[in-house]
Amino acid sequence: MVAVDHRAQAFGIGGDMTFADARARVPELAAFPHDERADATLLDWLAEGCDRYTPMVALEPPYGIILDITGCAHLFAKGETGLQNDLVDRLARHGLTSRTAIASTADAALALAQYGAEGVRDLPVTVMRLPHDAHSALRRAGLYTLGDLADRPSAPLAARFGEKATALLARLLGKEDIRITPRRVPPALVVDQHFAEPIAREEDVLNTLDSLAADMAVQLSERGAGGRRFEASLFRSDGHVARLFIETSAPTRDAPLLNRLFRERISSLSDPLDPGFGYDLVRLAVPVIGPLTLQQLQLEGGSVAEAEIAALIDRLAVRLGRHRLRRLSAGDSHIPEQASLSFPAVEAAPPNHWPQPETGEPALRPLYLFDPPQRIIVMAEVPDGPPRQFRWRRAMHDVSRFEGPERIAAEWWKRRNMRGLTRDYFRVEDVRGRRFWLFRHGLYGSEQVNPDWYLHGLFA
């Protein structure tokens, strides 16, 4: 048995009892299979909701959450206890029984919550999680609580039980502290707005984001900084958190721009925001800020046009997704499909060096490229003759002109077995004037018994 609830405990069930014993004692006992993954998901969801108290939230699996509330408690009427009561109330609304404790170190708080003692010095030595014989040794020595251990010099303790034990003791007693590792990196800048009465209308949420963005713009301009990613978190009063991200192609602190992008983001959500009983906390955060100086407008309006394009790209990228707006970039490879790469347009453009064609030559590379290449049936001379006729998409094409082969070897130096099929490319024109780019995959005889043919691109 993994866990029992209050009512079962009232019947005296729990501890190391086996399920058969428990059933024997209470025949109508309801049992459910243990689902570790569901537990982990619930814990994660709760931790998400705890973001409202502090950005420093860490998980302590399987059943613990640690909040670093340094500098956060003053936001509540009764300070630390106010925060604690708020948390317990919220959990109780979900039917969850919680045990909470506040202490000066994470380890101490965890131990207090687990053992429910008044102070750290009252905790039993079993908190230390030493080997079983070590615990019995401590008991025999008359050391029952951490207070007993704390009064003794630590050197003999370290000699007997190891350095780890003394380090843990120091952390439990608050003599030493280690930082918790938060589950999400705390953002560089946060502004938020609490509501006594939760808001539910989308328009109200947007207006709140507007005013938060204006606050943020002021703070950013004081620092001479801007952000490229912004995150809005909408905390529902029942603990659920909705998060919206927007991204801009250039660092910005322009509040109207952020407002437009958030409006765009909300209207493009595949499943609309579900406010439930309303949001009681709206937060706007910038994960990373970078320097952003004031820009001088160019007289000929160059930078204005650039800003307009950037705004258009941002808007479309927020609506369609960042990967749907792309710029081309030259790839350093002779393999055709790797010679042209693409990257999201919201990212900074890398310098490109496109190989320039020779004057007077026809186009040697197609405008449209199939990725992956399309398999075709070709009639060609063996072993390495040009294609005479090919079938693509159920239509026959008779080749009237061709050029090739242009032999492109596989990148054998990148492959572990130092092999790969050679491609023989042909530029062909059919009798109706359409120009195609075909290749034979593998050399006839030496690499492939019967090489396949592919259509790789369309010229004009």
Place this chain on the structure above:
Amino acid sequence: MIRLTHSLSALRQRVALINPAPAAKAGGMFLLGDDMVDARLGGGLGRAALHEIFAGQEEDAGAAAVFALILALRGGNATKPILWVRDDRVERSVGQIYGPGLVELGADPDRFVMVTAPDELATLRAAGDSVKCGAVGALVIEPYGKARTLDLTATRRLALAAASSGVLTLLLRVGAEPSASAAQTRWSVCAASSEPLAANAPGIVTLNVNLLRHRSGVAGFEACLEWNRDQQICVSQTRGGAALSGGIPSSAFFGTDQAKAA
């Protein structure tokens, strides 16, 4: 009789107000670079306007795209980026735009921003936003197939936005039949046999373009154009006869539309 002339001129004025002649619009005209074609077009094509380009057949997708690219390179503002908005399904059916291929046609791939939209409506919405942005040099819209939502209203909206923002807007249609639209010109483009190079190698890009319709009444014609990448001009080819055919489109398929437009 005088009254009749008066009312006719009044009517003409009203029509001109509703539908201003392309020359009167901002942005002016651009030429294709070939004297004969430009003369037939009456001084070129409108810069701040919508032009429709149909691929003769699905296999002519490449040819139609090259013609759109030619118009974008000739007519678009060279300092501004070219936006190419495509439906995802187009990408699957004709392939993606290939950087080195753009270079081979004399375009700078760094000028291009490729936008792919998940469906027809998103394509049109993205296009609608882009056409309003005056900082766009040229806009190519490539919806998939028949694209029923792209009706007279939708094209009229695009054409009006293009006229006010000055963005050259090109509607590239593969696998679609011409229907009512507000575009300034409508072209049908097919690939044409090229002038062979040594050893019968395929030559320079050659297109058979057919002006199906012109809003200000320029008669339709057919021309065989070669794209000179190095000088960035079109050169019409004379191949066993006149370079430009008469006003009657050769394809019977488009005949009805021609009659409608006339």
